[in-house]
Amino acid sequence: MRSILILISCLLFSVSIYGQKNKSDDEISTQDKILLQKFWKDFTDAVTRNDKEKIKTLCDFPFYCRPCLDYVEAKNSNLVTVEVTKDLFQKKHYKVFFEKELKTEVKKHEKFTMQFFHPYFNKEMNIHGISFLYMLIPPSKTWEGTQGMISLEKKEGKFKITGIDMIP
Numbered sequence: 001m002r003s004i005l006i007l008i009s010c011l012l013f014s015v016s017i018y019g020q021k022n023k024s025d026d027e028i029s030t031q032d033k034i035l036l037q038k039f040w041k042d043f044t045d046a047v048t049r050n051d052k053e054k055i056k057t058l059c060d061f062p063f064y065c066r067p068c069l070d071y072v073e074a075k076n077s078n079l080v081t082v083e084v085t086k087d088l089f090q091k092k093h094y095k096v097f098f099e100k101e102l103k104t105e106v107k108k109h110e111k112f113t114m115q116f117f118h119p120y121f122n123k124e125m126n127i128h129g130i131s132f133l134y135m136l137i138p139p140s141k142t143w144e145g146t147q148g149m150i151s152l153e154k155k156e157g158k159f160k161i162t163g164i165d166m167i168p
Helices: 002-018 030-048 052-057 067-071 086-091 093-098 100-108
Strands: 059-065 082-084 117-121 127-137 146-155 158-167
Touching (some): 052 086, 067 082, 067 093, 067 158, 100 127, 127 158
Antiparallel strands (some): 059 082, 127 146, 146 158
């Protein structure tokens, strides 16, 4: 009986030791941190200067955008998100990047910090992209508020905006 308990204890101990990752797959690589810092500098400059053309170079078209519903002319109650093409971006959907709430968040985080960015994962639990949040509607006593979430993916050696969503 004692040897069975020792055997089970050793087995559990070895599973816990070998089950731990030495290098976490959810860590952002140093190279990606450098690319992210470059993206953030370009993004904050473009947002603060209302530089539509610079923002356009930071986007991967088409991308889906939930806050862009405010810029849709024909109000269709069935729409959940807008597929923003280069043409739609040029017409008026670029304005989502120059709204007061995003500008406020950009000013708060003008200096690059990794804590502002969060990786998200694919089915294989590898980093698929990175996102950052900004406040759209502040919380109140009766409601938790709404956040915007901008998703980035590495495309052709640069981080590009691949979507904008709202939570909740």
